[in-house]
Amino acid sequence: MLTDGDTLIMLARLAAAVCLVLTPLSALSQESFPNRPISVVVPFPPGGMADLSARPLSVSMEQVLKQPVVVVNKAGASGAVGIQNVANSKPDGYTIMVSLVSFSTIPEVDEMFGRKPAYSRDQFTPIALLAADPPVLAVGAGTPWKSVKELVEDAKKRPGEIVYSHSGLYGPSHLPMEMFLHAAGVRMRQVPAVGGGPAMTLVLGGNAAMWSSPPAMALQHVQSQKIRVLASWGAKRHAAFPDAPTLKELGYDVEFYVWSGVFAPKGVAEPTVTILRDAVRKAVAFPEFKTSMAKVQTPVMYLDGPEFKQFLEKDARMLSTAIKRIGRIEDKK
Amino acid sequence: MADTFQNLLLGFQVALQWNVLGYAFAGCVIGTLVGMMPGLGPLAGISLLLPATFGLNPIIAMVLLGGVYYGAMYGGSTTSILMRIPGEAASVMTCVDGYAMTQNGRAGAALAIAAIGSFVAGTFGVIGLMLLAPTLAALALRFGPPEYTALLMMGFFILAYMSGGSMPKTLAMAAFGLLLGMIGIDAMTGYTRFSFGVIELGDGVGIVPVAVGLFGISEILMTAAAGEGPKVRIPKFRELMPSAREFKDSVGPIARGSLLGFLIGIIPGSAHVISSFVSYGLERRLSKHPERFGKGAIEGVAGPESANNSAATGAFVPMMALGIPTGPVTAVMIAAVMVHGISPGPTMIQNQPELFWGFVASMYVGNVVLLILNLPLVGLFVNLLRIPYAYLYPGILCFCILGCYSVSNSVVDVWIMLIMGGVGYALRKFGYDLAPVALGLVLAPMLELSLRQSLAMSAGDYTIFLQRPIALTMLCLGVLLLLLGLKPLLSKKKDWRSKVGLDEVPD
Structure with a gap:
């Protein structure tokens, strides 16, 4: 059985082959990129944030590049x-991510665990x-805290007793919590779950007190008063939660974003990279792309290759x- | 009640529109095919279809994907019964007695009972979803890590009854399954275990490649090694329908399986696989002739098949009522409506009644469609057995490999499946029962995670299991089951000793 993606690619290749035969030779001589379908690899399962931004992007990029742009999910081991x-x-520019x-x-x-790294960051060229999306601090309805101040005061009184998931x-939901706890100078216990849904379930069921939730996931539970949002990790307040202050406002110097970006493997020719960057810039401006992103409540934040590279470097340092501060969990025991 | 009726009427108005009906039908057909395909389960089917639904309206997307989900639960039994190849993880238990029935010439009856049981259970599940969604969802939320641990412990006690053969062999196989389940990244510390630098093993060994390898590939190897094809008696047409006795024997298991499956299904955490194991163990325990199990007992098909179908429906309860996914399948379905700007949850039932009730009504319709689809096809499916093995089995092997690969585009999964096929073949030659391996593999990561989550919650204090009423009740039940299981060992000591290691496992 072929997957949808494979079938599509095959069909697209067939179509591309037919086009090639029909194209006058003059057009071919320029070796223009792209002349066959492009695959966008999403290293996560369908339906996640990466997938939900890759799909509308591929639709818009197709219109810009006049070639099929196919999303391929290749999930496993957290990406x-x-x-x-x-x-x-x-x-060659025909496989991007x-x-x-x-x-x-x-x-x-x-690196911290002394494993052979699966890949290194410099094996990639950032495209855009x-x-x-900054996460928000979501506490269960059964918890007493109405503000970060109350939470931090309580946590100081009983270090290591409050549980977060x-x-x-x-x-992407463990790191922001650790950054916040470090900045606030308090200790809590952590209960890992496998995936965002189960982590939220632990909070909804009162088995954990809080977690740093993606805003889109938190929204409906706030409406049904199952959780409260105390703060957000962004530089400015989140549009969906105007009443929740940023942690920066509250005097904690932390900022965290769950971002999604486009990459090409290193070694793609400079002109091809330029074509891809242009294509993504134009695609992001399509109203269809903006509507699709708005529907999944993911704020578009476009940065072109060079600026994205700077953003990446700063983000990676942070x-x-x-990660080093958390260290190996086992060493702490 | 009048409200519910009125809402349901609204739902049927939506569900019976020709285009919605068409998509429900398409979903059921695709689901049945996906379920039959070895290796391809409901998750793979839904994931592959998801992108195609982005262009549809949300009701149609839900109806289509829902149809695929419960259609796959119907279809999963077919290859299990006819060829001992589980179409998806939840039909592993059906392989045991279903295939034995095929060998006895009762393939048609097994398929028919599986379809009828699935229909009853599916319909029961929808009624439960409709009437009890909000109430049950609140209960499901209280199911935290300690409760989950207790449920899984019960699963292990049931494991003790599963095998018809010798106790040491069963325990050895369960241990083998548990060890396989240890592979992968440790969720609590981040260390990778037994992955030998293979990144794909970071997520552990999947149940699908292992089940298809252990049961399916090993069966193909056994047939090839036997020289001549297995002596499967192809039933005559009038033998397709279950006999009155078979019907009578199935009523209890279907009823119990439906209830049990639904209750287990609403618990977050991919419980539908467990539901079929638990139902099998329960039927075997309740049976007056437990020795028939493994040799073609209709109860062993009726119970698990009903349980996995009502669990599939039960899984929608927390998703619809709370917007929390019970497993990967419901997570993908949430994504399917999220792209239309709708979040499932309590607000959805109020704000989008036509979506919720349309979906519920379409499930009634879908179950009828599946029954109509599956009963007449029983005759057709049984004809698969007429294909000479020289053609049938190589074809199935190809489907196994392709299906296994397409789940996550991973060659490593294909290797796991092939290696497990060899392992399964060798173990069966030595008379080991393979079902405990599958159950051990399913339970090990779940039990480990929930046990350690519980202890993380309590800072290492084991009394957390005694302080929570639901967990305590289940643990007591489990201990009771264990004692009941030990009783024959203690009172008939001699008989038990004479059995150890001497009994050949019926295969």
Whole structure:
């Protein structure tokens, strides 16, 4: 059985072959990129944030590049499987990737555990930042705290007693909590879950007191008064939660974004990179792309290659510090 | 009640529109096919279809994906019964007695009972979803890590009854399954265990490649090694329908399986696989002739098949009522409506009644469609057995490999499946029962995670299991089951000793 993606690619290749035969020779001589379908590898399962931004992007990019742009999900090991796959793919511009913040954290964690890293960050050329979504601090309805101040005071009184959950060690909901707790100078216990849904379930069921939730996930539970949002990790207040202050406002110097960005493997020719960057810039401006992103409540934050590179470097330094501070969980016992 | 009726009427108005009906039908057909395909389970089917639904309206997307989900639960039994190849993880238990029935020439009856049981259970599940969603969802939320640990411990006690053969062999196989379940990244410390630098093993060994390898590939190898094809008696047409006795024997298991599956299904955490194991263990325990199990007992097909279907429906309860996914399948379905700007949850039932009630009504319709689809096809499916093995089995092997690969585009999964096929073949030659391996593999990571989560919550204090009423009750039940299981060992000591290691496992 062929997967949808494979079938599509095959059909597209067939179509491309037919086009090639029909194209006058003059057009061919320019060796223009792209002349066949492009695959966008998403190293996460369908339905996640990376997938939900890659799909509308691919639809818009198709219109810009006039070639099929096909999303291929290659999930596994928190993204490491797919990212490694792209790192080792042929750098011809026909394989690109939409990855999340874990792109920067996986090599750090590998290094800390003394493992052979699955890939290194410099195996990639950043093409563009698509979206950056600051998580929000969501506490269960059964908890007493109405503000971060009350929470921190209570946590100071009983260090290591309050329990928070997250979606996986060193992941995009573990790191922001650790950064906040460090800045506030308090200690809590952590209960890892596997994935965001189960982490939220622990909070809803009162088995954990809080977690740093993606805003889109928190919204409906706030409406049904199952959780409260006390703060957000962004530089400015989140549009969906105007009443929740940022941690920066409250005097904690932490900022965290779950971002998704487009990458190409290193070694793609400069003109091809330029074409891809242009294509993403135009695609992001499409109203269809903006509507799709708005529907999944993910704020678009576009940065072109060079600026994205700077953002990445700053972000990676911050994440590296946080990971090293957490250290190996076992060593602490 | 009048409200519910009125709402349901609204739902049927939506569900019976020709285009919605068409998509429900398409979903059921795709689901049945996906379920039959070895290796391809409901998750793979839904994940592959998800992108296609982004262009549809949310009701149609839900109806289509829902149809695939419970259609796969129906379809999963077919290859289990006819060829001992589980179409998806939840039909592993059906392989045991279903295939034995095929060998006895009762394939048609087994398929028919599986379809009828699935229909009853599916319909029961929808009624439960409709009437009890908000109430039950609140209960499901109280199911934290300690309760989950207790449930899984019960699963292990049930494991003790599962095998018809010798106790040491069963325990050895369960231990083998548990060890396989240890592979992968440790969720509590971040260390990788037994992965030997293979990144794909970071997520552990999947149940699908292992089940298809252990049961399916090993069966193909056994047939090839036997020289001549297995002596499967192809039933005559009038033998397709279950006999009156078979019907009578199935009523209890279907009823119990439906209730049990639904209750287990609403618990967050991919419990539908467990539901079929628990139902099998329960039926075997309740049976007056437990020795028939493993040799073609209809109860062993009726119970688990009903349980996995009502669990599939039960899984929608927390998703619809609370917006929390019970497992990967419901997580993907939440994504399917999220892209339309709708978040499932209590607000959705109020704000989008036509979506919720349309979906509920479409599930009634879908179950009828599946029954109509599956009963007449029983005759057709049984004809698969007429294909000479020289053609049938190589074809199945190809489907196994392709299906296994397409789940996560991973060659490593294919290798796992092939290696497990060899392992399964060798173990069966030595008379080991393979079902405990599958159960051990399913339970090990879940039990480990929930046990350690519980202890993380309590800072290492084991009394957390005694302080929570639901957990305590289940643990007591488990201990009771264990004592009941030990009783024959103590009172008939001699008989037990003479059995150890001497009994050949019926295969």
